Amino acid sequence: MARSRENTRARLLEAAHEVFGEVGLGAASVEAICERAGFTRGAFYSNFETKDELFLALITELAEEKLDEVAVRVRDLSRGEDPVDLVRQIADISLAERMDPQLLSEMRTQALRDPRLAEAYLGWRSQMRGRVEAIISDVSASHALRLRMPLGDAAQLLLDVSEECGVQSALEQRSRAEASVALQARLEQLVTLLVQTR
Template sequence: MTDITVAPSRRRETTRAKLFEAAAQVFAEVGMDAASVEMICDRAGFTRGAFYSNFESKDQLFLELITHMTEAKLDEVAVRVRAIEPGEIADPAALVHQIIGVSEGAGMEPQLVSELRTQALRDPRMAEAYLAWHDGIIGRVEQIIDEVTALHPVRLRLTAPQAARLLVDIADDTCVRAAIEGCSRAQTEELLKERLQQIVVALVDIG
């Protein structure tokens, strides 16, 4: 019985993962409006039936894709926070470097976030979804900040909710501007790390 129930679930996870990957590529290349279910299915190597057995619409796929990518990145950051030994962090800039590491931005595409914001400006339903998504990010970042302050001698000059919102806004603005300027992913990562270090230095006392 286990094989019968688990195998379809694993196949569904594999199908969804391939659709997410294909959708990320298509949305980044042509935007959400120009993207079609057929384009995504062709890129993933699936039929429309496979698509609609996993997602009700292109909008739902887009929202789930953004959420999936964001959660994966924040999960990675949370793991990095828990891996820091007490006393290992000497200054705020080092804190950012230790937590972000070399992979910041690897799980997100600034173009996709910009596309979500554009759709939210046009469609009240997407606006509601965007605000819920954005608030969810801030909530996760606040949790990470709380973990840092609980595990290490870190003092904030703002409350955790205020610091979380500021960090998310700075990261969002940096990624969007980098996308508009045509920066590469590596350039975007470096710029983001630099700006986050600057703001954390202003926000945090260590020791």
């Protein structure tokens, strides 16, 4: 039973990802998501109370997948590399690889109008910041790097720059590869702000 519920939830999330990407958060209906997943509204409401809750679950899943990849990469980094090389290797910290920046921007806009959604969105951001803090902490410890600012501030800065760089690339209609290069260049600029040189 639990496995079946998990599968239903996973299919709804995948369908939502497709529908949100095609028409946006505002225009996506519960009916369209259910139809794409091959389920009834009952299946939807047995897993999610609202479309907003589904969206938060989706961006959390996508972000966690990405941060898991980055965490694994960080553990595999070799010692003795300079900070810029480290940044090049973890530049994929962008949370938007599987998410359209338009969806995150739309989510923020709606959160500005809805206090309940704002609370949920800020909770999600706090969770992501915690994951990024852990990654930065691992890099700093394993490579004997000293930060110029508190760990939490560094994590927030990386998140902010990553998200805004994704939005800028979307506005400029860059390809995913071009967006990745732009993000890498921006993060390299941050190295001197974040890391004390020996």
